[in-house]
Amino acid sequence: MVYDLCPINLLCKLTSPSFPSTSPASCLHLQVNASPTFPSSFPCKLPSPISICKPHLSLHFSSPLYTILVSLLCLTSQAKMDVDMMLNEKLKMIDDAITKKKTKMDCHPEVPITPAEKMNAYDSVFTLCNRPRRDYSNLVYEKYTNYLTERIQERALPVLMDKHGTELLTEVMRLWSEYKEFASFLSKIFAYLDRYYIPKRGLLSLDDSMRYHFCNLVCDKLFSKLQGAMMRLIIQERDGGQIDRNLLKTVSCLLFEVGEKGTVNCYEKLEQIMLAEVAACYSQLSLERWFWGDSFSNYLRKVDWCLNQEEARAELYPSPTTKTKILDVMKYVMLERNAEKWVQKRIAEGIAAEDQELLSKYASLKLE
Structure with missing residues (x-):
């Protein structure tokens, strides 16, 4: 059995009339002689140093035990207040x-x-x-x-x-x-x-x-x-x-x-939105406008100009990979995704001599 040794709880038990008049043999009974306003018997569960039953003990308000308990209570309360x-x-x-x-x-x-x-x-x-x-x-x-x-x-x-x-x-x-x-x-x-x-x-x-x-x-x-x-x-x-x-x-x-x-990660979310917008923008420009109205040489010059512009704008972004991702998306959308169409258009129309260097710049995209 675990006993409560806290001075505050101990005194509360000593002054509580709610405990039964009897307690287990392993407990110490305290008989309190007090004024008529207090009950005459206050049983309290205290740890017994030995296993045998202890005799009844009379506890007066002037007794040493009561004084010790009150002192402990005061010290505990004062420490908590401090x-x-x-x-x-x-x-x-x-x-x-x-x-x-x-x-x-x-x-x-x-x-x-x-x-x-x-x-x-x-x-x-x-x-x-x-x-x-x-x-x-x-x-x-x-x-x-x-x-x-x-x-x-x-x-x-x-x-x-x-x-x-x-x-x-x-x-x-x-x-x-x-x-x-x-x-x-x-x-x-x-x-x-x-x-x-x-x-x-x-x-x-x-x-x-x-x-x-x-x-x-x-x-x-x-x-x-x-x-x-x-x-x-x-x-x-x-x-x-x-x-x-x-x-x-x-x-x-x-x-x-x-x-x-x-x-x-808010920046990653923003980056994904930017890449989607870039893809949508240049996909519309390349297929819906430039492909049908421009020669291959002229189209290639426009692509190169757009890549240079976006590269310059991307310099302000704090992540160095953002610029690379934007340019890769643009190259895929404007050149690589429809590489076969551009090759056919180049073969059919030819390419100006001054644009050969520009064509070699994007040789990795297999437009030749």
Whole structure:
């Protein structure tokens, strides 16, 4: 049988009238002489040092046993209160520093955050993660992630939900910049987590966690609107329009940077959409327009020009494989897929001498 030795529970049993008047022989019965407001008998289950039955013991409020139990209860209660006070005090120091940072970023840039406040917040994290009997590292890590998600939900999502097109892309980049500044501030306060707790538990680092939450809560949630706005810019530029190429580049870099850290790789999804659009666009141009109206030499010059244009446009994409994939899709759609038709057309029409070098450039596609 397992006995409860906690002083708090023990005293509760001593003062509880709900226990039966008899108890097993292996238990010690305590006879309490108290004022009329208390029952006269308070049986209590205590561990017996030996297997034989113990005699009844009279326990007065002035007896040494009662005094010891009360002292243990007071010590236990005081220790718990001290721990709770310490925990609340340390968490408040962290909250105060971060609340000041939010206020400074959102509406009052003049609000100062002193080095002492930052140090107190860092010291609070260090203390909570190094408690000898109870480690609060898990609580501290959850607090860090909660600060990130709350910042996104309170600051970013309400602003972005009603934005579209170029305005959406611009706001995403502005809020991403603000979010990185806030996360950088947090990472300095919670830096101790990256040293021991996170590697030991195999969790996302502070930096990776920052990207993970932004990817899931912003990029993935708004991906349909983001890719739609980006594809309109790409098509507009292909058609000869002027666009903000730097904006397109920075958003692409953002998706590439956070893509691998989220549950969904947003950049890979965007890349697949771009490849499908390229295939559809140049398939229509090659077969529905150029094939019937141009000579083979003229068609080959147009293909070469389009490849050069797309190669230049693809320079802004952060992944080096994106450009290769786009050019490979174009070559397949415009040349390789219908290679036999182009060979027949070349044989029937011939090819100008000045285009022989251009033809040799695509010799691997077997157009000769």
